[in-house]
Amino acid sequence: MKSLILSTCAALVLQLSPASAVEHAEAMMRATFKLFNKDSTATCFLLRDGAEVYLVTAAHTFERASGETSILVLREVDQDGVWKRQDKTISIRKGDQALWTKHPKQDLAVMRVKLDLPEGASLPLDVVKSEGFPAFGDPVMLLTYPARVEANGAGFPLARQAVVGSFPAEPMAKHPEFIIDATAWDGDSGGPVFIDAGGGKPQVVGLVISRINHVENIKSERETRKIETPMGLSKALAAPLIFETIRLAKEAAADR
Incomplete structure (x- = not known):
C-alpha cells in the first residue's frame, strides 16, 4: 500500500512539474515585447506598480533610437484563440527631452506607458528580485528577439536557457553585472532573465545588456584589423536596479 501511494505521488509530480515550468515562462512571455524604430531594435518588458505601468529595457535602446517615437509590438488573442500582432506607436521624446528615466550609473531605463493593454501584458512589480544576484550556476531563461527575429507573425519573443556563469565576488552596489552563458544578439538588449518562482x-x-566578444587586433604590413568573435557569453544587470530606476522615475514625475 505504501509503495502504491509513493508511486501515485511520483506520477503526480511528473504530471505537474512540466505544467508549472510552462506557466511561469508563458506568464513572462506575455509581458515581453519587441521595441523598435528605424535606428534601434530591442526587447522590453512591462511591469505594473499599482495603477502605473512601466516599460523596462536597456538604456541604450532609447538612446540609439532617433526621433520622438518607437513601436511597441503588443499582441492580443481573438475569440477564436488566435494571437494577433498590434503595433503601437509610443512617445519616447518630446522634442529633445527624453521621456524615459535612466539609472544614473547603469545601462537601464524605465518609462511609464499609458496604453490599453491586453490581459496579462504586464506583471506586478513583485515578480522582480528585490535584492542580490541569482546564484552562481543557477539555470535561467531569457526572452529576447535575437537579430530582431520574432517567433511568429504575432510578434512573440524567443526563449533560451542559460546558466549564471559568474560568481558574485563584490557587493551588487559596486558591481551589479553578472554573466550568463548565452550569446546576445542585436535585438536582445533589455530582455528579461528569469527563473521559476513556483506556483506558475x-x-x-536581471536583464540582458550586452554580448561578450573575444577581440583580436590583427596587424599586417599594410593594415590593422579588429576581429570580434562571440564567446557564447553575455552580460546582464541585476534586477534590484529596476526598483531604483522606477523610484527615480516617480520622483522625476512628481517634480514636473
Missing part, C-alpha cells in the same frame, strides 16, 4: 510565477533576476 516567474521571478525576474
Whole structure:
C-alpha cells in the first residue's frame, strides 16, 4: 500500500512539474515585447506598480533610437484563440527631452506607458528580485528577439536557457553585472532573465545588456584589423536596479 501511494505521488509530480515550468515562462512571455524604430531594435518588458505601468529595457535602446517615437509590438488573442500582432506607436521624446528615466550609473531605463493593454501584458512589480544576484550556476531563461527575429507573425519573443556563469565576488552596489552563458544578439538588449518562482510565477533576476566578444587586433604590413568573435557569453544587470530606476522615475514625475 505504501509503495502504491509513493508511486501515485511520483506520477503526480511528473504530471505537474512540466505544467508549472510552462506557466511561469508563458506568464513572462506575455509581458515581453519587441521595441523598435528605424535606428534601434530591442526587447522590453512591462511591469505594473499599482495603477502605473512601466516599460523596462536597456538604456541604450532609447538612446540609439532617433526621433520622438518607437513601436511597441503588443499582441492580443481573438475569440477564436488566435494571437494577433498590434503595433503601437509610443512617445519616447518630446522634442529633445527624453521621456524615459535612466539609472544614473547603469545601462537601464524605465518609462511609464499609458496604453490599453491586453490581459496579462504586464506583471506586478513583485515578480522582480528585490535584492542580490541569482546564484552562481543557477539555470535561467531569457526572452529576447535575437537579430530582431520574432517567433511568429504575432510578434512573440524567443526563449533560451542559460546558466549564471559568474560568481558574485563584490557587493551588487559596486558591481551589479553578472554573466550568463548565452550569446546576445542585436535585438536582445533589455530582455528579461528569469527563473521559476513556483506556483506558475516567474521571478525576474536581471536583464540582458550586452554580448561578450573575444577581440583580436590583427596587424599586417599594410593594415590593422579588429576581429570580434562571440564567446557564447553575455552580460546582464541585476534586477534590484529596476526598483531604483522606477523610484527615480516617480520622483522625476512628481517634480514636473
